[in-house]
Amino acid sequence: MSAELAPALNNGLPENASTSSPKNSGLEGIGNDYKYGFSDKEDYIFKSGRGLTREIVEKISSMKNEPEWMLKFRLRALDIFNKKPMPTWGNCNLLNNIDFENIFYYIKPSEKQETDWDDVPEGIKNTFDRLGIPEAERKFLAGVTAQYESEVVYHSIREDLEKQGVLFLDMDSGLRLHEDIVREHFATVIPTADNKFSALNSAVWSGGSFIWVPPGVRIEIPLQAYFRINAENMGQFERTLIIAEPGSYVHYIEGCTAPTYSSDSLHSAVVELIAKPGAHIRYTTIQNWSKNVYNLVTKRAVAHEDAKVEWVDGNLGSKLTMKYPAIYLVGERAHGEVLSIAFAGEDQHQDAGAKIIHAAPNTTSMIVSKSICKNGGRTSYRGLIKVYPKATGVKSSVKCDALLLDDKSRSDTYPTMEIDEKDVNIEHEATVSKVGEEQLFYLMSRGLNQDEATAMIVNGFFEPFTKELPLEYAVELNRLIQLEMEGSVG
Amino acid sequence: MTSKNTSKSTAENTSEKVAPLLQIVDLHVSVEDKEILKGVNLTINAGEIHAIMGRNGSGKSTLSYALMGHPRYKVTSGKMLYKGQEVGEMSPDQRAKLGMALAFQYPVAIPGVSVSNFLRKTVNAVRGRDIPVKEFRLELKALMAKLGVKDEFLSRYVNDGFSGGEKKRLEILQLSMLKPLLAILDETDSGLDIDALKTVSEGINVMAQADTAVLLITHYQRMLNYVQPQFVHVFQDGKIVASGGKELALELEDRGYEWVTQESVDESASAQAKANSSSAAATPVGAK
Numbered sequence: 001m002s003a004e005l006a007p008a009l010n011n012g013l014p015e016n017a018s019t020s021s022p023k024n025s026g027l028e029g030i031g032n033d034y035k036y037g038f039s040d041k042e043d044y045i046f047k048s049g050r051g052l053t054r055e056i057v058e059k060i061s062s063m064k065n066e067p068e069w070m071l072k073f074r075l076r077a078l079d080i081f082n083k084k085p086m087p088t089w090g091n092c093n094l095l096n097n098i099d100f101e102n103i104f105y106y107i108k109p110s111e112k113q114e115t116d117w118d119d120v121p122e123g124i125k126n127t128f129d130r131l132g133i134p135e136a137e138r139k140f141l142a143g144v145t146a147q148y149e150s151e152v153v154y155h156s157i158r159e160d161l162e163k164q165g166v167l168f169l170d171m172d173s174g175l176r177l178h179e180d181i182v183r184e185h186f187a188t189v190i191p192t193a194d195n196k197f198s199a200l201n202s203a204v205w206s207g208g209s210f211i212w213v214p215p216g217v218r219i220e221i222p223l224q225a226y227f228r229i230n231a232e233n234m235g236q237f238e239r240t241l242i243i244a245e246p247g248s249y250v251h252y253i254e255g256c257t258a259p260t261y262s263s264d265s266l267h268s269a270v271v272e273l274i275a276k277p278g279a280h281i282r283y284t285t286i287q288n289w290s291k292n293v294y295n296l297v298t299k300r301a302v303a304h305e306d307a308k309v310e311w312v313d314g315n316l317g318s319k320l321t322m323k324y325p326a327i328y329l330v331g332e333r334a335h336g337e338v339l340s341i342a343f344a345g346e347d348q349h350q351d352a353g354a355k356i357i358h359a360a361p362n363t364t365s366m367i368v369s370k371s372i373c374k375n376g377g378r379t380s381y382r383g384l385i386k387v388y389p390k391a392t393g394v395k396s397s398v399k400c401d402a403l404l405l406d407d408k409s410r411s412d413t414y415p416t417m418e419i420d421e422k423d424v425n426i427e428h429e430a431t432v433s434k435v436g437e438e439q440l441f442y443l444m445s446r447g448l449n450q451d452e453a454t455a456m457i458v459n460g461f462f463e464p465f466t467k468e469l470p471l472e473y474a475v476e477l478n479r480l481i482q483l484e485m486e487g488s489v490g
Numbered sequence: 491m492t493s494k495n496t497s498k499s500t501a502e503n504t505s506e507k508v509a510p511l512l513q514i515v516d517l518h519v520s521v522e523d524k525e526i527l528k529g530v531n532l533t534i535n536a537g538e539i540h541a542i543m544g545r546n547g548s549g550k551s552t553l554s555y556a557l558m559g560h561p562r563y564k565v566t567s568g569k570m571l572y573k574g575q576e577v578g579e580m581s582p583d584q585r586a587k588l589g590m591a592l593a594f595q596y597p598v599a600i601p602g603v604s605v606s607n608f609l610r611k612t613v614n615a616v617r618g619r620d621i622p623v624k625e626f627r628l629e630l631k632a633l634m635a636k637l638g639v640k641d642e643f644l645s646r647y648v649n650d651g652f653s654g655g656e657k658k659r660l661e662i663l664q665l666s667m668l669k670p671l672l673a674i675l676d677e678t679d680s681g682l683d684i685d686a687l688k689t690v691s692e693g694i695n696v697m698a699q700a701d702t703a704v705l706l707i708t709h710y711q712r713m714l715n716y717v718q719p720q721f722v723h724v725f726q727d728g729k730i731v732a733s734g735g736k737e738l739a740l741e742l743e744d745r746g747y748e749w750v751t752q753e754s755v756d757e758s759a760s761a762q763a764k765a766n767s768s769s770a771a772a773t774p775v776g777a778k
Contacts, residue, residue: 437561442598444582445558447615460602
C-alpha cells in the first residue's frame with residue numbers, strides 16, 4: 001500500500017548496502033542509497049545564467065508580471081543579501097563551500113500551471129508519477145501543488161474547500177489574484193534582513209504555497225505541496241505563506257527530493273505562518289533531499305490568543321540542513337509545539353532545532369527533538385526558549401534525544417534559555433545514547449537478526465514522531481526502515 | 491568447525507538414540523578475558539526440567555548468556571551441542587530459530603515498540619512464517635488469560651516502565667508464544683511476589699507439559715515449590731559441583747551452599763563410589 005509515500009519518506013534506505021564489519025552490519029542499511037536521485041532531460045522555457053545579478057532579479061519579477069512594490073521588495077532584499085556576511089556559527093566549513101556564483105537562480109520549466117496531470121509536460125509528469133504524487137492525491141489529500149525547479153507546474157484543490165472560500169494556490173498566483181491579502185501579511189513574520197538566506201529568498205523567491213483559511217473553516221484532510229529540484233546546481237527558493245483566520249484549522253504537508261549530482265544545489269525557503277486567535281496550524285515536513293543539496297530554510301510562525309501552531313519536521317536528506325522552526329507566542333494562552341527528527345548518515349550534517357518565544361502570559365510550548373546519526377554523520381540540536389518579562393504562567397518543556405549508531409558519528413546539543421520572568425515552569429532534558437549491545441542481544445535472542453533488531457530500535461526511537469504523521473506516512477516510514485535494514489546483511 | 495563433525499559421528503554411532511537436546515561439554519567461558527565458566531558439563535534431554543542453583547557470582551547467569559550467544563561472553567573451549575549440533579559460533583537469532591530461548595533476569599526496555607508489535611515480529615521470526623493476525627490474536631489472548639496479563643499490556647512499550655513482576659510475566663508470555671524446545675530461565679523468580687510467582691510458575695509448567703525442556707537458574711529454592719525439577723545441579727565457582735534429584739534443593743535449603751562445597755571437596759577422592767550409591771546425597775561431578 002501507499003507506495004506514493006516512498007518519495008516523501010525514503011531517505012534512500014537501501015536495498016543492499018555493503019557492510020564494513022559484522023559489528024556494524026545492522027547499521028549500514030540506512031542513508032547510503034537514494035532512490036530518487038534520477039534526473040530528467042532539461043527542456044525548459046527559461047533558464048537564467050549562473051550567478052546572481054540585479055538583472056536576474058528584475059527578469060524574474062517581469063516574467064511574473066509583478067506589481068512594482070514586489071520588484072522593490074526584491075531589489076532591496078538583494079542589497080541586504082549582498083551586504084550580509086555569512087553566518088559565523090553552525091558548520092562554517094560546509095557553509096563557506098557554497099558557491100553562489102555557480103547556482104542557477106531561476107528556471108521556468110513549463111509554459112503554464114496545469115490542473116490536470118495529463119496536461120503537465122510528459123517528462124515532468126513522469127517524474128511526479130515516479131514520486132507517487134498523483135496517486136497520493138487521489139487517496140488522501142484535499143489539495144496538491146507540485147513544484148518543479150522554480151515554478152509550480154500542477155495545482156488542484158477539492159471543490160468543497162474552494163466553495164468554503166479556502167485559498168490554496170502557488171505563491172505567485174496568490175500574489176496575482178489576492179494581492180491585498182498577500183501584501184498585508186508577506187514578510188511580516190520573517191523580515192527580509194532576518195538572515196542572509198531569508199534575504200536571498202526574498203530577492204529571488206518563486207513558487208511555494210499560499211494558503212488562506214476563512215474564519216471557522218476546518219480542513220480535516222491535509223493539503224500537500226511537493227518540491228522537486230531537477231537541474232544540477234539549481235537554486236530553489238520557494239516562499240510559503242499560510243494564514244489561518246480565527247477558529248480555523250489546516251494541516252499542510254510538504255515533501256521534497258532531488259537528483260543526485262556531484263556538485264551542489266541550494267534550497268533556501270522562507271515559510272511564514274500566521275495563526276489568528278483560536279486558529280490551529282499544523283505544518284509537516286518530510287525533507288528528503290539528495291546528499292548534494294544545501295537546505296537552509298527559515299521557518300517561523302506567529303500564534304495569537306488561544307491559537308496553536310505545530311511544526312512536525314522530518315529531516316532525512318541533504319548535505320547540510322540548517323533549520324530552526326520558530327513560534328512566536330504573542331497572544332495569551334497560545335500554544336506551540338515543535339516535534340522533529342533528524343537522520344544523518346555519511347557526509348551529512350543535520351543542524352536542526354527549534355525556537356519558541358513566549359511573549360504573552362500563560363503561553364505553553366513543547367519541543368521534542370530526536371536525532372540519529374551513523375557512519376560519521378552529524379546531528380546538532382540548536383534551540384532557544386525565550387520568555388519575555390511579564391509573560392507569567394508560561395510552561396515549556398524541551399526534550400532532546402540523540403541516538404548514535406556507531407563510534408564515528410557525532411551529536412551535539414546547543415540549548416539556549418533566556419528567561420526574563422520568574423513565574424514560569426521550564427523543563428529541559430537531553431540524552432545521548434548508543435544503540436545498546438544489551439538491547440540488540442535481547443531482540444536477537446527473540447529471533448530477529450541484527451538488521452531487524454536495529455530497525456526495531458530505530459523505529460521505536462522515532463515513534464513519538466511517526467505517531468504524529470498521517471497513518472499512510474507512518475506505516476510507510478516504518479516499513480521502509482524495516483525492509484531496508486533487512487536487506488543490508490550480505 | 492570440527493566439533494560439528496564430531497557430533498554428527500557421535501549421533502550416528504549411537505544410531506537408535508537421538509542426540510540429547512542439549513549437551514554441554516567442558517565449557518569454558520570468559521568475559522573480557524576473565525574466565526567465568528571453568529569446565530561445565532551438563533546434559534538435558536527433551537522435556538526434562540533441570541534446576542541450577544548457586545550463590546550470586548557463581549557463574550549461573552554467565553551460563554545462560556553463553557548458551558544464548560551474548561557477544562561479550564566468549565567460549566574459550568568446550569562444546570555446546572544442541573540436538574547434536576555445535577551452536578557456539580551461531581548468532582543469538584540463529585539459536586532462537588533452532589528452538590532455544592532465554593527468559594532474562596533483567597529484561598531490557600525497547601521504548602517506542604509496543605508489546606503486540608514486538609510479539610508479532612519475534613514470533614513470526616522464530617516460526618519462520620507470517621502467522622495470520624486472527625490466529626495470532628487468538629493464541630495470544632488465550633495465553634494472556636492464563637498468565638493474568640491484561641489487554642492494556644499489548645499497547646505499552648516493551649518493558650518500558652514495567653514493574654519487576656510485569657517484566658517477568660512478559661518474559662514468560664514471550665516464551666510461551668515462541669514455544670522453544672529449550673527454555674533457559676535466568677532468575678525468573680527474583681523480584682516476584684507470591685501471586686506472581688505462582689502464575690509465572692504455572693506458565694512454566696504449561697510449557698514443560700508441552701515438551702519444552704526447562705533449565706531453571708535460581709538462587710532460591712522457593713520457585714522449586716511450584717516448578718518441580720527432575721534434576722538439580724549446584725553451581726560453584728564456574729562449574730557444577732554436585733548434581734542430584736529435587737531433594738538436593740531441599741538439602742541445600744536446610745544446610746546451605748557451604749555444605750556442598752565441603753562435600754564435593756571431601757568426596758572428590760571417592761567420587762566413583764558415591765556416584766554409584768543410591769543415597770539421596772549429592773553426587774559430585776566436578777571430579778568426573
